Amino acid sequence: MDALTEDKNQGLVERFFIFWDRIGILLVFIVVCVVFGILNPVFFNPLNIINVIRQVSIIGVMAVGMTLVILLGLIDLSVGSIVAFAGIIAAGFQVKWGGNFFLSLIIPLLVAAGIGYFNGYVSTKGGIHPFIVTLGSMSIFRGATLLIAQGKPISGMSPAFRFIGAGMIGPIPFPVILFLGCVIVFGIILKRTVFGRYIYAIGGNQEAALLSGIMVDRVKILTYTILGTLSGLSALILTSRLNSGELVAGQGYELDVIASVVIGGTSMMGGEGGVYGTLIGALLIGVISNGLNLLGVQPYWQMMVKGTIIILAVLMDRMKRRFRTV
Amino acid sequence: MNNPIKDEDWILRFDKVTKRFPGVLALDNVSFDVLRGEVHALVGENGAGKSTLIKIVTGVYQKTSGAVFFQGQSIHYQNPHEALRSGIAAIYQELNLIPALTVAENIFMGHHIRNQRGFIDWKKMKEEAQKLIDFLEVDVDIDAKVGTLGVAKKQVVEIAKALSLNAQILIMDEPTAALAKKEIETLFRIIQFLKSKGVTIIYISHHLDEIFAISDRVTVLRDGKHVATSNTATLTIDDLIKMMVGRKLVEQFPHLDHKVEDEVLRVENLNRKGVLHNINFSLKKGQIVGIAGMVGSGRTELLRAIYGLDPLDGGKIFVKGNKVTIQSPHDAINLGIALLPEERKTQGLVLLLSVTDNIGLPSLTKISNRGFIDDTKLNHITSEMVQMMNIKTPFFHQKTMFLSGGNQQKVVLGKWFARECDIYLFDEPTRGIDVGAKIEIYHLMNKLIERGAAILMVSSELPEILGMSDHILVMKEGKITGTLTRQNANQEEVLKLAIGGGRLNGRSD
Numbered sequence: 001m002d003a004l005t006e007d008k009n010q011g012l013v014e015r016f017f018i019f020w021d022r023i024g025i026l027l028v029f030i031v032v033c034v035v036f037g038i039l040n041p042v043f044f045n046p047l048n049i050i051n052v053i054r055q056v057s058i059i060g061v062m063a064v065g066m067t068l069v070i071l072l073g074l075i076d077l078s079v080g081s082i083v084a085f086a087g088i089i090a091a092g093f094q095v096k097w098g099g100n101f102f103l104s105l106i107i108p109l110l111v112a113a114g115i116g117y118f119n120g121y122v123s124t125k126g127g128i129h130p131f132i133v134t135l136g137s138m139s140i141f142r143g144a145t146l147l148i149a150q151g152k153p154i155s156g157m158s159p160a161f162r163f164i165g166a167g168m169i170g171p172i173p174f175p176v177i178l179f180l181g182c183v184i185v186f187g188i189i190l191k192r193t194v195f196g197r198y199i200y201a202i203g204g205n206q207e208a209a210l211l212s213g214i215m216v217d218r219v220k221i222l223t224y225t226i227l228g229t230l231s232g233l234s235a236l237i238l239t240s241r242l243n244s245g246e247l248v249a250g251q252g253y254e255l256d257v258i259a260s261v262v263i264g265g266t267s268m269m270g271g272e273g274g275v276y277g278t279l280i281g282a283l284l285i286g287v288i289s290n291g292l293n294l295l296g297v298q299p300y301w302q303m304m305v306k307g308t309i310i311i312l313a314v315l316m317d318r319m320k321r322r323f324r325t326v
Numbered sequence: 327m328n329n330p331i332k333d334e335d336w337i338l339r340f341d342k343v344t345k346r347f348p349g350v351l352a353l354d355n356v357s358f359d360v361l362r363g364e365v366h367a368l369v370g371e372n373g374a375g376k377s378t379l380i381k382i383v384t385g386v387y388q389k390t391s392g393a394v395f396f397q398g399q400s401i402h403y404q405n406p407h408e409a410l411r412s413g414i415a416a417i418y419q420e421l422n423l424i425p426a427l428t429v430a431e432n433i434f435m436g437h438h439i440r441n442q443r444g445f446i447d448w449k450k451m452k453e454e455a456q457k458l459i460d461f462l463e464v465d466v467d468i469d470a471k472v473g474t475l476g477v478a479k480k481q482v483v484e485i486a487k488a489l490s491l492n493a494q495i496l497i498m499d500e501p502t503a504a505l506a507k508k509e510i511e512t513l514f515r516i517i518q519f520l521k522s523k524g525v526t527i528i529y530i531s532h533h534l535d536e537i538f539a540i541s542d543r544v545t546v547l548r549d550g551k552h553v554a555t556s557n558t559a560t561l562t563i564d565d566l567i568k569m570m571v572g573r574k575l576v577e578q579f580p581h582l583d584h585k586v587e588d589e590v591l592r593v594e595n596l597n598r599k600g601v602l603h604n605i606n607f608s609l610k611k612g613q614i615v616g617i618a619g620m621v622g623s624g625r626t627e628l629l630r631a632i633y634g635l636d637p638l639d640g641g642k643i644f645v646k647g648n649k650v651t652i653q654s655p656h657d658a659i660n661l662g663i664a665l666l667p668e669e670r671k672t673q674g675l676v677l678l679l680s681v682t683d684n685i686g687l688p689s690l691t692k693i694s695n696r697g698f699i700d701d702t703k704l705n706h707i708t709s710e711m712v713q714m715m716n717i718k719t720p721f722f723h724q725k726t727m728f729l730s731g732g733n734q735q736k737v738v739l740g741k742w743f744a745r746e747c748d749i750y751l752f753d754e755p756t757r758g759i760d761v762g763a764k765i766e767i768y769h770l771m772n773k774l775i776e777r778g779a780a781i782l783m784v785s786s787e788l789p790e791i792l793g794m795s796d797h798i799l800v801m802k803e804g805k806i807t808g809t810l811t812r813q814n815a816n817q818e819e820v821l822k823l824a825i826g827g828g829r830l831n832g833r834s835d
Contacts, residue, residue, distance in 0.1 A: 201683070
């Protein structure tokens with residue numbers, strides 16, 4: 001019967017998607033790099049490469065946390081506002097409120113963690129979709145940033161604080177080390193710890209996870225808290241690099257952060273993906289901006305290219321799922 | 327059935343209809359006729375094939391072989407929409423209405439009346455909707471949002487919807503499940519009325535008294551096979567039960583008599599509003615207690631309540647003599663209680679995860695050190711379980727979505743075996759699994775008992791309940807209507823307690 005031939009075709013298509021699942025995005029990344037390298041040899045200049053990674057590290061640190069949230073099948077739109085709010089607090093402690101170095105690190109991180117906790121707590125215990133809760137937070141903390149700063153950026157950080165965003169360890173920028181450190185740490189957490197496996201279980205099938213005795217709400221709240229904290233870390237990097245707590249800092253970051261995760265192959269439905277994909281996703285976005293810049297393409301085009309890639313990435317994910325359902 | 331049925335009398339004919347699912351023969355050469363304008367009841371135990379048959383008629387499933395004729399023509403609908411268009415409508419237990427829209431709009435959903443310009447003609451649509459409601463002689467406001475209506479009125483809306491499409495055949499699957507007595511009377515009046523207008527009704531119900539009250543003829547299915555089609559008036563309830571149950575209780579149940587020891591679970595006056603009423607029972611170490619009853623009798627809800635999934639309105643639970651409060655599955659597991667849920671795909675497994683991950687899931691905290699999983703231990707547990715359960719998987723890291731149903735169920739068993747609990751709550755442990763795998767699962771249940779556990783098992787398959795249980799609790803409408811011992815239980819007795827209309831002598835103690 002025709003069922004047999006159908007099976008064969010399905011096998012081919014399925015194999016393609018399994019292949020895609022494993023290394024598809026990496027392949028795209030390599031091809032894009034090679035093309036840019038051929039069009040403009042400056043692209044492969046080590047300085048340029050390091051520059052690209054440094055540029056993506058602020059988004060990348062957040063994208064690592066966002067990967068965990070999206071693996072749970074959830075979302076957080078407030079990361080950009082957290083960056084602004086934690087950034088202005090860091091700047092405040094640097095410039096206005098006594099200039100204590102440690103407080104200017106610890107307080108912003110704690111505040112950012114608190115906002116993450118708030119997002120997680122309200123969405124789980126209040127039964128509100130996280131899209132709405134974090135949309136609310138996005139507005140609340142953008143407003144709070146303006147309030148604290150009284151409409152003016154706060155500038156002039158200490159040299160020690162400047163190191164976070166602008167310092168180098170050997171030839172490598174410190175933010176890059178923070179970013180890659182986050183990727184490795186959370187890569188290990190996802191793979192090797194109970195918490196990591198719980199994230200995949202909840203994202204894959206929340207009910208089965210609950211019935212297996214996992215305290216689902218607790219895992220979700222912790223995950224939002226982690227994303228909040230990492231957004232705080234990004235805030236420190238950004239504020240340090242700009243040497244200023246800016247009012248519009250982090251605006252629109254949520255888009256790039258979510259895009260990095262999705263392009264990296266983590267499914268918006270949850271349960272599948274990981275931080276290594278996100279690393280590639282973030283780098284791909286950075287490389288495209290950088291490469292188009294080098295070629296002198298208008299930034300407007302860059303936005304359009306980025307949007308197109310996001311849609312294609314999600315489309316691949318949908319197709320993958322469709323062909324897998326037996 | 328002495329007068330021969332003429333060819334033109336039938337409206338729907340099943341001719342050697344067979345439906346095979348992977349590993350299961352759901353329908354096996356089923357042949358019978360449904361006559362024009364009759365109320366034709368379809369009965370059988372859970373899993374006898376009633377739903378499958380209906381789904382084939384309405385195009386939800388495609389038959390493997392055989393033919394279905396509707397008004398003389400062979401039909402093979404690809405989806406329920408096609409069936410509806412041709413005049414076959416089905417009303418399921420979960421009604422297919424959109425709560426936020428009005429009655430009128432729901433009736434014409436999918437075939438809105440339009441004016442020449444293509445816009446919806448609200449006036450005409452409301453008029454037509456009112457006509458249909460008037461025709462049915464019921465009191466339903468066509469402008470009301472469907473979400474504000476009770477189940478009975480929603481059903482009326484579904485019926486009106488079917489009539490708006492000129493349905494020749496109306497299939498009703500357990501229509502009275504959620505209705506009060508008064509509402510059932512109204513429904514029956516509507517059925518009689520439709521019948522007088524020439525509409526053919528296929529009526530599925532577990533409530534045998536209803537079958538006798540409303541149907542002209544009845545078809546009995548058992549294990550996917552056609553048993554009989556007879557005039558209802560010539561039968562008694564006992565005849566019907568006998569036909570449903572059959573006479574073959576094969577020795578496929580490896581029941582072992584174990585030394586019954588201390589009580590591990592006791593439930594006192596458990597109540598959950600509208601779901602469970604004064605449930606009392608106890609479970610001892612070394613025992614398998616079966617819970618029988620029809621779908622919707624509160625069996626699954628009882629397990630869920632014990633497992634901390636649904637809140638209780640009253641009652642006490644004792645584990646090993648201590649009164650306990652269980653507010654989540656997490657609490658339950660810490661007390662040594664495990665639940666193997668009804669739906670393995672949606673509740674038992676994370677299909678995206680591997681065999682290893684699924685088996686390890688409830689045990690991870692036990693085999694980890696400061697949050698880090700001990701992979702050696704995890705692999706050890708997995709290989710032990712894969713061997714013990716005889717799970718057929720190419721490698722441990724295979725995603726469970728690629729395993730067969732029986733193997734998936736064994737993974738679910740494995741994950742709870744590995745967790746080493748004292749009390750196992752099984753909900754439909756062998757649903758949809760082929761006979762071979764079933765027997766393996768029974769042996770594994772025995773192994774659990776040998777290990778010192780106790781099992782509470784809900785099953786819709788009576789032979790399984792009778793074959794494996796030491797004690798049987800029969801539930802109906804959220805109450806325990808009888809407790810039988812292995813020695814004095816038989817299928818008729820259990821069915822009577824489970825269905826037990828007023829005219830059956832349901833014995834309860």
